[in-house]
Amino acid sequence: MIDPEPRRPAPDARLLPDARLLPDVRLLPDAERRRRAAAALRRLLPGLRAEAEAALGRADAVAFLARAELWFADVHVPLDALYGAPDELVGRLLRVALAAAAHRPAELRETDRRREVDPRWYQDPRMVGYVAYTDRFAGTLPGLTRRLDHLAELGVTYLHLMPLLRPRDGENDGGYAVADYDSVDPRLGSMDDLEALARELRGRGMSLCVDLVLNHTAREHPWARGWLAGDPRYAGFFIAFPDRTMPDAYEATIPDVFPDRAPGSFTWVPEAPRAGGTGGWVWTTFWTYQWDLDYTNPEVFAAMLETILRLAGRGVEIFRMDAVPFMGKRLGTNCQNQPEVHDLLQALHALVKLAAPATVFKAEAIVAPEDLVPYLGGHPRYRPECELAYHNQLMVLLWSSLATKDARLAVQSLRRMAPVPAEASWATYVRCHDDIGWAVSDTDAAAVGWDGPSHRRFLNDFYSGRFPGSFARGALFQENPATGDARISGSAASLCGIDDALARGDADALEAGIRRLVLMHAVTYAFGGVPLLYMGDELALRNDRSYLDDPALADDNRWLHRPWMDEAAFARRDDPSTVEGRVFAQLTRLAAARAELLALHAGAPVEVLALDDPHVLAWRRRHPRSGWFVGLVNVAEHGASVPAAVVEGMDTVLSSDGPVEIRDGRAHLPALAFAWLAEP
Numbered sequence: 001m002i003d004p005e006p007r008r009p010a011p012d013a014r015l016l017p018d019a020r021l022l023p024d025v026r027l028l029p030d031a032e033r034r035r036r037a038a039a040a041l042r043r044l045l046p047g048l049r050a051e052a053e054a055a056l057g058r059a060d061a062v063a064f065l066a067r068a069e070l071w072f073a074d075v076h077v078p079l080d081a082l083y084g085a086p087d088e089l090v091g092r093l094l095r096v097a098l099a100a101a102a103h104r105p106a107e108l109r110e111t112d113r114r115r116e117v118d119p120r121w122y123q124d125p126r127m128v129g130y131v132a133y134t135d136r137f138a139g140t141l142p143g144l145t146r147r148l149d150h151l152a153e154l155g156v157t158y159l160h161l162m163p164l165l166r167p168r169d170g171e172n173d174g175g176y177a178v179a180d181y182d183s184v185d186p187r188l189g190s191m192d193d194l195e196a197l198a199r200e201l202r203g204r205g206m207s208l209c210v211d212l213v214l215n216h217t218a219r220e221h222p223w224a225r226g227w228l229a230g231d232p233r234y235a236g237f238f239i240a241f242p243d244r245t246m247p248d249a250y251e252a253t254i255p256d257v258f259p260d261r262a263p264g265s266f267t268w269v270p271e272a273p274r275a276g277g278t279g280g281w282v283w284t285t286f287w288t289y290q291w292d293l294d295y296t297n298p299e300v301f302a303a304m305l306e307t308i309l310r311l312a313g314r315g316v317e318i319f320r321m322d323a324v325p326f327m328g329k330r331l332g333t334n335c336q337n338q339p340e341v342h343d344l345l346q347a348l349h350a351l352v353k354l355a356a357p358a359t360v361f362k363a364e365a366i367v368a369p370e371d372l373v374p375y376l377g378g379h380p381r382y383r384p385e386c387e388l389a390y391h392n393q394l395m396v397l398l399w400s401s402l403a404t405k406d407a408r409l410a411v412q413s414l415r416r417m418a419p420v421p422a423e424a425s426w427a428t429y430v431r432c433h434d435d436i437g438w439a440v441s442d443t444d445a446a447a448v449g450w451d452g453p454s455h456r457r458f459l460n461d462f463y464s465g466r467f468p469g470s471f472a473r474g475a476l477f478q479e480n481p482a483t484g485d486a487r488i489s490g491s492a493a494s495l496c497g498i499d500d501a502l503a504r505g506d507a508d509a510l511e512a513g514i515r516r517l518v519l520m521h522a523v524t525y526a527f528g529g530v531p532l533l534y535m536g537d538e539l540a541l542r543n544d545r546s547y548l549d550d551p552a553l554a555d556d557n558r559w560l561h562r563p564w565m566d567e568a569a570f571a572r573r574d575d576p577s578t579v580e581g582r583v584f585a586q587l588t589r590l591a592a593a594r595a596e597l598l599a600l601h602a603g604a605p606v607e608v609l610a611l612d613d614p615h616v617l618a619w620r621r622r623h624p625r626s627g628w629f630v631g632l633v634n635v636a637e638h639g640a641s642v643p644a645a646v647v648e649g650m651d652t653v654l655s656s657d658g659p660v661e662i663r664d665g666r667a668h669l670p671a672l673a674f675a676w677l678a679e680p
Contacts, residue, residue: 030381036085037076041069044091051095055102060109063116064101067354068094074350074384078343083298093302093351100309100355108315108358111202115358122318122360122387122530123425123602126595129209130156131432132535134164134188136564141189141197148204150570154538154584155591158318159201160209162433164188168218168289171552174433174562176211176322177218177290181307191314198315209318209362210311214304215326216290219269223303224291228271236297239329240272240280247281254285254335260478261555262287265335285326285335295327295344305351312356321345321386322364324375337371345375345385362388362427368439369393369417376424384423391426391529393417396439398430398520399495400455401635403462403472407617409455413444414608414619425602426529430520431495431537435477435487435558436463453484463488463495471497471513473543475557491561493517493540498579502542512637514540514579515656515672518586519633522656522674525590526597526631527619528606538587539569539580586656593654597678599629615640616669627679632660634669641666650677 028036048068052061075093079085104112115121130151138144141164151159163175166183175185184191198208217224226234241247247266254265267288272280283292293300308319324345328338345361352359363375363386375389397410420426438459442452461467463474464486474490493499497513517540525531547559575581594600599621609618615636621629630647634640647667652659655675661668669675 033077033080034073036080037073040076040085040087040090041072043087044094045069047091048094048098052098055098060101064098064354067357071350071353074346075354078347078383079298081343082295082301082340082347089298093305094354096302096306096309097351097354100306100313104313104356107199107202108313108356111317111358112356119357120423120603124157125597125600125602126155127157127530127602128155128525128591128594129158129160129427129530129532130154130535131160131162131429131532133162133433133562136562137535138565140187141184141193144197145200148200148206150573151206152204154533154588155595156533157205158207158209160318160320160532161211163211163213164194165210165212168220171287171289172218173287173290174556174558176213177216177287178213179218179220180222181212182310194316195314198317202315207317208315209320210316211320211322211364212308212311213322214293215285215323216292219289219291223293227273228269230273233299235273236294237300237303238272238291239283239294240269240274241266242274242277242280244281249331250329250335253332257286258478259480283329286323292326292329295340301344301347305348308348308352308359309355312352312359317358318360318362318388320362320364324363325365325367325371337365337367337374342374342379342383342385346383349384349386360388361386363390365389366392366434366437366439369413369441373418373420376420376426378418378421378424382421382423387424388427388530389420389424390432391428391527392439394426394524394527395429395431396436398523399436399463400438400440400459401617402496402516402520403459403470405636406614407633407635408448408614409440409444409450410617411608411610412447413441415610416444419605422603426527427532428524428527428529429532429534430517430524431492431534431561432532433534433558433562435489437487457484460486460488463490465500471500471509473497473499475560477557489557489560491541491543491563492520492534492537494543494561496520498540499542502579510579512672514582517583518656519635519672519674521587521590522654522676523617523631523633525594526600526621526629526676528604528621529602531594533587536563536565538584539566539573540583541566541569589654593676597629597653597676598623598626599678609646611642611646613640613642616642618642618646629679630677631674632667632669632677633674634672637671639668639670641668643667647677649679651680652676653678 052064076085138147165178166180166185167175168177168179201208223234223237227237256263265285266281267284269282270279272282274280285292325336328340329335330338365375375386377383377385401407401410438456445452445455462470463472464476465473473494474488476486477489479486496516501509501513541563543560544563547553553559569580572578572580573584601623604621604623607620615634617633619631644662644665644667653676656673657670660675
């Protein structure tokens with residue numbers, strides 16, 4: 001979600017002292033900060049060497065110490081900015097990583113070795129992700145094994161299971177109100193089941209990804225219970241103020257995430273501990289039962305590090321780092337994307353690399369484009385943070401292009417985005433579990449002659465089916481009648497027009513809907529990054545309204561696009577006469593073709609082409625060891641073309657309509673067509 005303008009001017013921060021202020025050490029030159037890190041390493045290394053040899057044995061200790069020297073600056077520099085990085089704290093965190101390395105199972109150590117030889121394994125063109133809710137996909141974690149052949153058919157190499165750590169009972173934000181990081185939702189299975197699934201996936205060349213909520217816990221979490229009880233181990237784990245002075249000051253510039261059902265960012269908790277008594281306004285960015293952690297306390301950082309390492313020891317290889325933009329709090333700001341957030345991620349990333357080199361982070365940062373690239377390390381000087389981040393901008397622009405039948409906004413916006421570091425990659429996707437917020441820049445809209453607010457309203461009208469002639473059947477989410485703001489819920493197939501076409505029995509409209517759905521995946525599989533396939537999209541599953549029968553879900557229409565696996569639809573996936581069979585066949589072709597194209601390595605840069613037909617989105621890529629690749633999509637419902645020179649000397653590798661036709665100096669694309677071309 002993109003932040004709106006602040007609601008009212010912020011008070012003068014000097015009048016409201018607060019601990020979440022910029023430490024002076026951050027103002028030091030980079031060279032000085034690294035000098036401080038080097039000096040700390042010299043002090044700490046001798047003791048660490050002896051402990052590593054005792055814990056790991058000579059050979060593994062050598063590897064651990066080599067990693068320590070490689071990553072130490074990425075540990076010390078951000079911790080220095082956050083906490084002053086005393087040797088006691090840094091040494092303790094290094095020993096936490098050492099203990100995790102010592103307890104790491106032998107088969108995971110083997111995976112670590114392979115990944116250290118191939119540190120950019122996640123960028124391989126064979127990487128395809130699949131995102132699913134365990135219960136809706138397969139019932140339980142043990143039940144997932146019967147679905148692995150299906151994933152293999154789709155070319156999937158990593159499986160992202162949506163929130164599965166034990167949530168609070170009752171309302172739990174779809175599983176993101178975690179009551180225990182160290183156990184699995186008992187409805188899905190056990191932690192041993194999760195470990196067994198991770199082992200089964202590794203045996204098939206697949207990696208396990210799980211969600212880790214970093215910004216907050218459920219109020220029922222042991223850390224929160226201990227904090228309420230006055231346990232000194234959890235003192236300062238959460239943020240509370242005795243009166244409304246500071247909450248009002250912060251809320252002057254903090255936008256509400258859920259304005260209709262959870263306005264404000266603070267909740268009165270009568271039993272909250274505070275100096276001189278109890279009762280306080282607890283920071284709750286999302287829902288009243290989700291309490292924000294206070295990362296100005298190094299004990300919170302240490303506890304979260306230990307949590308990540310325990311899960312990595314169970315076989316989790318990819319962590320979706322949930323709600324990370326909110327981890328840093330600063331007065332007078334929107335309390336998102338603050339410098340502290342990047343310090344926290346950099347230090348966590350480096351310490352996890354010491355213990356579990358096979359592990360990578362994926363940032364869940366649905367923010368403005370200029371704020372997004374830093375989560376991939378894209379700072380003036382590269383700082384490793386997350387290897388992957390969601391390309392929310394690409395997703396939004398694809399839906400915008402289909403609604404307008406015009407690719408100019410996509411071309412304008414994508415060409416203006418900053419490149420990501422070579423070590424990092426986008427996670428590209430058509431749909432996810434969340435609503436779609438229209439992250440359309442007013443600057444980019446104006447560049448193509450459009451008004452940003454008007455275009456965002458149009459997209460809401462179009463995808464909710466209110467706009468005349470719309471093919472989409474979505475629903476408005478979190479609509480604010482006063483401002484006109486809203487987001488969109490709905491399955492990809494329903495937003496593409498398949499639902500509407502089937503309801504009307506319109507064969508031509510159904511053909512168009514299928515082509516839209518495949519076209520969008522043809523972009524995400526080849527644009528640049530790791531494609532993520534959302535469960536059910538491979539079968540064109542439509543809106544699922546069964547959530548309305550569950551009182552716990554009925555008020556949240558995002559469950560419209562979180563379907564249960566339809567076993568009858570699943571059985572039709574191999575029947576080419578069905579919608580399911582047609583879509584499934586096309587997506588398996590995309591994955592198979594992608595795996596053979598080195599130019600689609602996620603580290604290969606992307607160049608979006610500015611051409612003369614407004615209906616065509618075109619891009620090209622090239623790996624140092626490959627020839628050129630060009631991708632073309634026509635978002636219009638009539639033919640389009642580009643200059644033949646764009647594809648000169650190239651062969652059609654995969655397309656919706658056979659080899660690209662060249663005539664009259666132009667390369668022609670049928671309506672709603674895609675084509676992948678490559679140099680032979």
